[in-house]
Amino acid sequence: MVRAADGKPIAWLSERRTPGATPEGRARQGRGGYFVKYQPSRSSLLMAPALVWLTALMVVPCALVLALAFFRRGIYGGIDYTFTLENFGLVFDPLYAGIFLNSARIAGTATLIAVVIGYAAAYAIAAAPRRWQPVFLFFAVLPFWSNYLIRTYAWIVLLNREGLITQLLRWFGYTGEPPSMLYTEGAVIAGLVYNYLPFVILACYAPLSRLNPELAEASRDLGASAATTLRRVILPLTVPGIAAGAVFVFVLSIGNFVTPALLGGGRFQMIGNLVYDQFLTANDWPFGAALAMALIAIMLLVLMAQALATDRAAGRAAEARGQADG
Amino acid sequence: MAERSPATRRTLWLALVLVFAFLYIPIAVLVALSFNEGGLAFR
Structure with a gap:
C-alpha cells in the first residue's frame, strides 16, 4: 500500500476526468499529483467486519470452488491437479444443458406463480386498515419460523x-383411483412457491x-378503470418490489435440491441435485465445481436483470415526479 | 391507499384469506396428524 510521509495510507484519486476543473483539483495539481490522504471514515470502519466476514466465508470459498473446476477428477475420485477446461465444456453437453433448462423452467414457473399470488x-395487506397491516404481515411471515424440511x-x-x-375427493363422492399428485413436477413447483411466497409478499x-x-385516485378521476389503473400506474411504480421478490424466488428455486428430492421423489433432477450428486455420489468434485460456477453465473445474470429493471423503474418514477411537480 | 368499492374490498379480503389458507393448511394438517398414533402410510 502507498503511504504518505506521516505513515497514513494514501489512495489513488480517480475522480477527475478534467483535473483542473475545480479549485481543489487545481490545488492538487499545484502540489504535483492526484494523491490525497485517505482518512478511513466511520462508515468504512463499521463495514470492515462485514467485508472481512464476506471475504473469508464467501469470496474465498467461491474462489476455491472456481479453482477446483479447472482440474481433473482423479482416477479413484479426489482431484488430479492437471489444468483442464473440459469440465466447463461438459456443462454445455446436451444432457446437462437440458437439466439447466429444466431447472430454469421449473424455477421460472414457481417464480411466476409466487409473484402473482404474493x-x-x-x-x-397494503389496502387493509393501517392498524391491521402489521398483524397480516406477521402472519404472512409466521410459517417461516418452522423448519424448511x-x-x-x-x-x-x-x-x-x-x-x-384424496380424503376431500372421497368425501365429495369420488370412488376411483386416488390421483397421483406427489412426486410430480406440479408438487415440486407447489413446494417451491409455498416455501418462498413470504419473500414475495414482503418485497x-x-x-x-x-x-x-x-x-x-387521479387515474380513476381521469376515467381509467381499476384494471387500467393497476396496469398503467400501480404495477410500473412497484416494479422494484416485484423484481426483488422474483429474484429471491428464482435464485433460491433454481439451486434448490431439497424440494425436488422430497416432492419430486428423485424423478426431477434440478441443477442443485446434479451438483449434490457430483460432490457426494459421483465423487467428481471438479465437474461439480464447474456446474456450481455455471449456476452462480446464471444467478449473476438474473441479479443484473433485476438491477436494470429497478433502475429503469426508478427513472420512470423520477420522471413522473418531475412531470407532476412541473 | 384509495377508497375502494365494497366489491373490490370483498375481493381483496378473499385474496388474503386464500393466501393465508395456502400458507397455513399444510402446517395445520401436519400438526393435526402429529396426534395420529397409527402414523402415516405414503403411497
Missing part, C-alpha cells in the same frame, strides 16, 4: 395418495405501502 396478497414434509402429507386432498408490500394514493 403481489395479490401484498396488495390486499418440515414445511416441505407438510406437502408430502397433503399430496400423498392418502392425504387431505412487494414495501413499495405498495409507500405508494401515493393520490396517483391511483
